[in-house]
Amino acid sequence: MSPSPASSPVYNTPNYLNAEKGVRSWLTTLDHKRIGVIYLVLTLTGFFLGGVFALLLRLELLTPGPTIMDAMTYNRMFTLHGVIMIFLFMIPAIPGIFGNFFLPLMIGAQDVAFPRINLLSVYLYLLGAAIAVWGMIHGGTDTGWTFYTPYSTTTVTTVAPVLLGAFILGMGSIVTGLNFIVTIHTLRAPGVTWMRLPLFAWAMYATSVIQVLATPVLGMTLLLVAVERVFGFGIFDPARGGDPVLFQHLFWFYSHPAVYIMILPAMGIVSEVVQTFARKNMFGYKAVAFSSLGIAFVGFFVWGHHLFTSGQSTFASGVFGVLSMFVGLFTAIKVFNWTATMYQGAIQVSASFVYFLGFLYFLVFGGLTGIALSTVSLDVHWQDTYFVVAHFHFIMVGGTIMSFLAGLHYWWPKMFGRMYSERWALAASVLVILGFNATFIPQFLLGNMGMPRRYYSYPQQFQSLNVASTAGATLLAFGFGIILTYLIASLVKGRAAGPNPWRSRGYEWNTPSPPGVENFPGTPVYDHGPHEYHEPVAGEVTRAH
Amino acid sequence: MHTEAAAQGRLAHHFPDMKTQEHAARMGMWLFLSTEILLFAVLFTAYGLYRFLFPLGFEEASKLAHVTMGATNTVVLITSSLTVALAIHHARKGENRKVVGLLAITIAFGALFMVLKGFEYYHHFQDGQLPGRFYHYAGVTGPGVSMYFTVYFLMTGLHGLHVLIGMGLLTWVAVRAARGHFGPGYSTPVELSGLYWHLIDLIWIFLFPLLYLV
C-alpha cells in the first residue's frame, strides 16, 4: 500500500533534496534549505547526546548516595548536559533549522542574504562542537555550563578547550543572526511589508538582534577565563586582585539575553502554528510582533537577577528585579493573544496543535515562576535550588522544545514531502507532555524544600521527589524515542504530503513539497498578508489527492 | 552601470539588483562592526571596574606607559584612516592605480603602528612591567599596578591583532585594485574594508587616553 521511495510521487520531480547528488554536494551547498536539513541532523544529534546525559544524571539521583557513578563523574556529566543542550541545541536549533529553511520562503526570497556565510556557520558549529565536546569528555570538565570563577580558573579539570569551542560556536551564532537581519531588511518580495511580515520572521529578527549584540560579550568573557587559566594573569581571581563577581556580570550579560534567543524563535513558531490550525488570523498581530522586539530590548537589562545573592547592592537588585517583571509582561501579552486567536477559529487538533497547547501551559506557569523569582525576596530562598532548575526547564523544554516539536510536525511535510503517522504523533505528544510534567513538577517542590542544584548526594528527605522526577524523565525519553521512530519511518514509507496538507495560508506553503532548488519561479508579488482566512482565495492550492 | 556589473557576473542570483546587493553588504558590515565593538566593550568594562577599585595603582602604573610612542601611533592611525578614505573616493571613480597606492600607504602606516607597539612591548618586557603575576618592576608597586598591565596588554594586544587583520584585508583589496576591479558601479570591498579600518582607528582613539593619558 505505501509507495516505495523509487516510485513515490514525492521524489519524481527534482527538488532541493535530490537535484544534486553526493556527499560533496551537501558539504559545499549554498542552498539555505539544505543547510536547514544539515542543522536538523547536527542539532538533533546534540539534543539526544545531551538527553542521554540527563537521563544518566536522573538515574544517579534515584538514591541519596552513590547509585551508578561517583561524584566526579556526576559533576562532569551535568557540565556535559548543560553545555551540550544550550550551545549545541537550544541556541542554534530553531534558527539553524527553521530560520534557515523557512525565512526566505516566508518573505518570497530565493535565499538568505549571504549564502556562503550561511555555510560558514555550519562549519563553525561543527568545529566548535567538536572542540567543546572533546574537551569535556577527554578532560573531564566539571565547572557546570556557567563557568563561575574562581572555581573555573583554578579547577584541575580541562576548561580552556571547552571555552574555545564555545567561542567558535558563538561565532556561528553571530553570523547566523547577522545573515537573518540583512535578509529580512533587503530581500522581502514586493508586497511583503513590515506589517505583513510573518510572525515567525519577526521573532527571528528579534532573536538575531540579540545574537549579534550579546554573543560577542560571552565570547570575550570566556576568552578571558581561558587566558587566565593559561597565563595566570589574574583577571577574575581575587588572590591576584581580580573580582569574581565581574565574571558573573559579564557572563550573565550574554546568558540572560541568550535565554531569549532560545524562546523567541519558539514563540514565532507557535504564532504560525496557531494561525494555521485554528485557521484564523492572529489576534493582535502588532502586539505580538512588537512584544518580540520588546523582549529582545528589555532582556538586555535584567541580567542582574542572577546575582541577587551575590552581594550586589540592594539598589542594583531592585532595578534588575523590576525590569525582569516587564519582560514577563511581554510574554503575558503574547499568551493572551495566542489564546484569543482561537476565539471564533476553525480548529483542527493535530499533533502540532497539541504541542502548541502544551507550550501555552508550560509558558504560563514557567513564566509565572520567573516573575515569582523576580520578587527578589523569594529568590533568596530559591536561588541555586531545584526551583530554578524546574523554572528554566519549564520554559526551555516545556516551552522551546514543545514549540520545536510543534514546528517539526507542522513543517515536516513541507521539508520532506512526506506525512508521518498522525496517530502515533498524537500519542507521543501526550506522552511527552505528561512525562515532562512528571519530571519537573517534583523539582519545583524539591526547590521549595531547599534542595540545592548540582548536588551529587542529598539528605534522605529529598529522595521520594527525586524518584518521581526520574520516573517522569524515563517517560519523557520514551516519548522522544517514539517521535524519532515514526519521523524516520515517514521518510521511508510516508504518503506524499502535497504542497499544502494543512491548507495553510502562510507564505511558505506557496511552494511544492519538498520545494525545488529555486524557491519560486520568479519574484512573487503579494497583495495580502499571510494567514488571512476571512474569505476564499482564488487559485488556492487544492488538496493533493 | 548596474547592468555592467551584472554582466560582469557580480550580481548574485538571489538579489533583485546591484543596489540591493550593495546595501545588504554594507548593512552586514555595520552589524559585524557592532559585534567588534561589543567584544572590546568587555575589556573596557574590566578596565572601568579595576580603575574604580584601584585608582592610585592605575594612576601610578599608567605613568609607565610610553606616551610619546602612543601619541605618535595615534597620529599614524588617524592619518591612515585619511588615506583609506581617499582610497575609497578614488575607487568610486575607477582610478584603481591611485587606490593601490593609497592602500599601500595605509598598510605601511599599519605596519609602522605595529612596529612602534613592538618597541613599547619590548621596553615593558625589559623592565618587568608584565601582566598579573609576572609583574616584577620594583619602581612602582602596590595593589592594582599589575592589574593595570593585565588590562593594558589585553586591550592593546587585541587591538593589535585587529590591526593585523585589517592589514590583511587591505592587502587583498589592493591586489584586486591592481587587477582593475573597482569602478563607479562597484567599489564595495574597498568601502567595507575601509569601514573596518576606521573602526580599528576609533577603538584606538578610546584606548589611548584611557591607558596613556589619565
Added chain:
Amino acid sequence: MNLLNDFLRDLLFLPVQASDWARHLDFLHYFVFVASMLGGWATLATGLVFVLRYQRRRGEDEQSTPIVNPKPIHEAVFIGLPLVLFLTWFAIGYPQYVELQTPPKGAIDVYVQGKKWMWKFAYPGGPNSTDVLRVPAGRPVRMLLTSRDVIHSFFVPALRFKQDALPGRYTQAWFNANVPGRYPIFCAEYCGLGHSSMLGELVVMPAEEWDAWMEQQRRGSQPVAQDGRPIPAEEVDLRGSLIEQGQRIAGVQGCFKCHTVDGTQHIGPTWRDLFGRTVKLESGKTVVADEAYLTRSMMEPNAEVVAGYKPVMPTYQGKLSAPDAAAISEFIKSLRTDAPTAEPQKGPIYVPVTGK
C-alpha cells in the same frame, strides 16, 4: 490563619518557618502561588473552551474565519492586569529583601568562612567552630561571610536565608531565628567534589541557654569539645578569644611597627578609637572605618589612604587569611575607649577533639 499557613506550607513542601522573616516570605509565596494558579488556569481554561467550541466543521478544509482585532479595552486589561499584579508582588518582596540586607544595630556578629568543603564559624570574643553554628533564639544575628577559596553560598532553608560567600571580600546578611531547633545548612554554589557534602547545622538555642553556653565558652570553666568535625592539623593556635588572636597575629605580622594602640602618632594611623570613626582620605572622600574598610586596608592598603599619611603600607593579600584578618579587626574594635572593658582576662582552654 495558622491553619491556612500550615496547610499551604505542607502543600508546597516548604520547610518549617524558623523566623518571622521566613513566615512573611512564605505569605508572599502563598499570594504568588494562589494568584498564579487562578490567573494561569483561568487563561488556559478559556483557551480550552475555545478549542472545544470552535472546532473546524467536518469536510470544510476551507472554512472561513473572521479577522478579529483587539480593542483598546483588551489591550488595557491584557497589559494592565498582569502589570498591577506583578508590581504588587515586587512591592511586597523587594522591601523584604532590603530588610534581609539591613542588619539592625546590636546584632550579634558571626564570622563565617566557607572553604572546600566545610563551614567555619567564629564569634567576636567567643569560640570557633566547624559546621555547627549555635545562635540564640529571638536575637538578631549578622553573618559576615567570606570564602577561603572559591565561591560558596550559605543556605538555611528553614530561615529562607541565603548569601554567597566570596573570596577576597565580605558579604553580609542577617536573620532572627525565633524557633529553637536544629536546622540544616547547605552550600548552594557549586564548588567542586564535596559541594553536596558541605553540610552544616544551625542550632537555635533558647536565649538563656545560649548565654550560658557562651559564658562557659569564654570562661573555660570546663574543657569544651569543638563542635562538629575535627579541624585538620594545619589550623594552629585555637587558644584565646578572637581579640587575643588578633593581637597576637598583629604582632607577628609586624603591624605594630607602624600602628600604635595608645593614640601616639606614627607611620600609620593609630588603632585606638579607629573603629567606627569617620576618616578623611587622601582623595578627599570620607569613609567610616568599619570591618570592610579595615579588611580592605589590609589587602589593598593604598586604595583608600587616610589623609596626611603616606601610601607606604604593604599588602597582606596572601599573608593574612580571612579569619586572621577578622581577628585583627576584632582587636582593633576592642581598642575603642568607649568600649566596655568587661573582656575576660583569660581565654577558654580548647582541647582539640581526638579521633572521630
